[in-house]
Amino acid sequence: MIHPKPEEWIPYLYQECTPETSALLKSHLAECSECAARLEKWKAVGKELQTWKAPSTRTGRAEFPAMWKWAAAAVILLTIGFGLGNRNSRQDLNVAVQKALRDQTASLGAAVPAAHLTNLVSSLVAAEMAKLVPLQQTRGTEHDRMIISEFAGLLQRTREEDQKAVFAMISEVSTKNSSDYVALRKDLETLASATDDEIRFSRQKLLQLSYNGK
């Protein structure tokens, strides 16, 4: 029987060899009592080495502060995360509404249907609220629910503020469009009357020319 070299057993002993090598050595081990005995002896040495405990120079100082540090870090991160999320969601909503309004007013140029803008804003707000509903329904600690409720309240207030702003913008656009319409109508009427006068004057000229010709 060919025995593996002693050093070939080391990765197997420390479970650091490939599965293929491990399978080969294991099958050899099942048949070879000599190698099995050597491996057992080495394992026993490993166990005995663990009986020498190094007396601690600093007892329990390193582990617990590390745990508390991470706990504190987790709380800080959660707080920052909620804060940023809250702020960003408000900003996103405002930006989205204002962009939609700008696009609408810029492209139409004429009277903007107020109902269309109102529907647009309502749909955006409803989408934001729909995201929150599953959050509110999920199980969580009292603290989590409190934070989510607070966030929902804040979003509601933001929604009302945004609605007011949107209505003000709609009114402004409507007023501006009405005044533009009135000015345009006046211009058209002036142009029409001026054209009418010009036509009348031209007709008189033509009549005079025809009489002179006769």
Add this chain to the structure above:
Amino acid sequence: MATLFNKVIQLFGGGDEEAMWRLSTQNDQQSFAELMNRWERPVHDLCYRMTGDHQKAEDLKQEAFTRVYLKRAEYRKGAKFSTWIWQIALNLCHDDFRKCSRRIELSLCDADGNPQFQEISSAPGPDGQTITNEEGALVRQALMQLPEIYRSVLVLRHYENLKLKEIAEVLQIPEGTVNSRMAEALSQMAVLLAAQKCVATPSSNTDLKERLVL
């Protein structure tokens, strides 16, 4: 606020390599303090396992951190800090062994196969008086009698939990050499431990004290 921010950054300020890089490039004292805080105990433990002497381990640890600071400019970015500091600590232990005039050499057995001790050292070390009261004293005695090249692989694996590949990196030798040294170390330790148990029986305690000087 800035202090709080710095503390948060510090908590998530990356690993040893980043801290060492900051120390190396920016001379950042805070990074050095961080590294000392994290590595003080592991380095002390390694030196203690290698020398078996607390006071010496404490001195070597201090020396290791002094070298880390003095050689900070030599640290290469991307190099593993753990490998680097293990190398520094082991080199210091090695220098200490060479300098030290007190050594115990053990020839494993005589012609009849009986354990045989040969005293080279003349005076007991500071810990020598309390060694017999310590848990795992036999293991410590056996380990201290093991040649340094074998002791280092055993200590790195069994007390510092380094993988075979990492041991090869620290000692700057091929992985195959680590395996052969480990096999030899385990075999010699088995013999040494058996010898220790043999001579540590109550009947031969007096004889052991006469022959073993640590």
